[in-house]
Amino acid sequence: MTTPSPVPDAASMPGKIMLVGIGPGSEAHMTARARQAIEEADTVIGYVTYIKLVADLLEGKEIIRKSMTEELDRAVSALDAARQGRKVALISSGDAGVYGMAGPTYEVLFQAGWTPDDPVQVEIIPGASALNSCAALVGAPLTHDFCAISLSDLLTPWPTIARRLDAVAMADFVVALYNPKSGRRTRQIVEAQRLFLRHRRPDTPVAIVKSAYRRREQILFTTLDQMAEAEIGMLSTVLIGNSNTFVRHGLMVTPRGYANKYDLEQGGNTRDGERRGRSLSTGLLGWLDTLQAEHAAGLDIDTLAARHRLPVDYIRSTLLDAVTETAAQAEASA
């Protein structure tokens, strides 16, 4: 026979904050842990639109709806509720860590003197971010290096955003623009286009995805030079391809680079000088050999930097290292 343990009073019950990334918004694309976290929560806090997306899971729970700009208030409310012993689900659409509530919450927690030893525990539950969901709907645009940039200047100075747009346009990334446009912020997308057109072809493929996997989902393909005129809103994500991205049969695809190594037309044999499972002949070691050979043939460092479009001092230090290594090898084998 067991004696039932006494019910602990609220103050002694440890609370918990769960930062839940719910994915694009359809239940099918939510993780098992995200769903379970909402189910086990006493209190659910989130932006009104996200609360609606998980309405089916909320019966009997305390719901705290906040407006778009009240991120810090949401985190403060979560900490208050957790301090009272409640299990709190703070929900973000997409991933809780990508422009979501994970950052603001830790900022508020640290400000309040919280540490990981606190009775209030914190769990972050990852999910598919907008860039993953939107990419899945348009084809395979992210198959190569990509980045995410928010065009919102509510918390970030414009020169910071502009420098990032310029850098990644130049370095040929696939780019996902978050918060591209709102009722008040209409010119940011025009400036983004202007910065991209300095480096990229006007016909670079662009996909604009609105409300991915939700009821009013809308997918639009356009090109960089037409992008700013397209219908873009608060619920849109803009995907800009790299110089190899193409649209075929209504699918946007960025090749991974197999054509650099394999002859796809000829049954997939490796090209001359390339080996399956090994670095390209233009990979790091092959490139270093080329660089040394070019330097030995009399090309100076400025010329090499211009030819390879890399910084002069990077070329210099890389060459210096190679010389040092060769000397060390010579000494070792002597």
Added chain:
Amino acid sequence: MTTPSPVPDAASMPGKIMLVGIGPGSEAHMTARARQAIEEADTVIGYVTYIKLVADLLEGKEIIRKSMTEELDRAVSALDAARQGRKVALISSGDAGVYGMAGPTYEVLFQAGWTPDDPVQVEIIPGASALNSCAALVGAPLTHDFCAISLSDLLTPWPTIARRLDAVAMADFVVALYNPKSGRRTRQIVEAQRLFLRHRRPDTPVAIVKSAYRRREQILFTTLDQMAEAEIGMLSTVLIGNSNTFVRHGLMVTPRGYANKYDLEQGGNTRDGERRGRSLSTGLLGWLDTLQAEHAAGLDIDTLAARHRLPVDYIRSTLLDAVTETAAQAEASA
């Protein structure tokens, strides 16, 4: 009374290819749709390591295990099986679109003459990518603009990778390095460090996450100047912070920028000149005003470009547009 419809022969049954992102590898972090897709598949194709991660779901299914470098073979096998009327789940860890099977599969399908009107249907099922999962485990490092770069030079020439590293180090992105190191590829991470140290402080926080949410999970915090000496392998993702990222109490956090607008020490009041829910005073429109005022005060375009660290011709065209707009407004109000 209804007559049972005849059982269709295999050749006339439409097959399907489902590109499944299984998330980090634990079932808790798989989406409902990803799980369902594997359950409804007749054939499951994937890299041996990923097949093991979903072993519980595979009973009674045909399993095709492929090695790491056989991405194109996996896609060819998927198309072959789907053409025979089979439902095929082609699994990727993380997100199927991020360095996953979505790209190679479309490349193979297009090469084989497939179009979206083909009886073989294709579905891409998004999931949390390694950067989302790793970020959730270390704190909130991705809260601001970020990018993903693969250090693998098996399909990408090194100068392309190096230019991207240089650009995003300069523009102060949070960066996730995929495929940072392998038995054969050991120097790429050293070169990445070299490129980053040209722009970033040596004590920039770095997190190295191995096997996120799997049995042998391992999290290591280090700094940019120590990064190349850390234990990094095939299953590691390297997260490099931006200039504001900090590590406190074992958590890596990138502030979203609330401190630009709110005085967090003083109860969260907005700073002088800033308004809740509106762009910063240094946001696009405020910055354009500043730029025009500086130009009117006699600063030339080269000086302005240097001061704001933006390209000369971007400053020029932006100023020109502002002048044109002012003139148009003056005309309209005349």
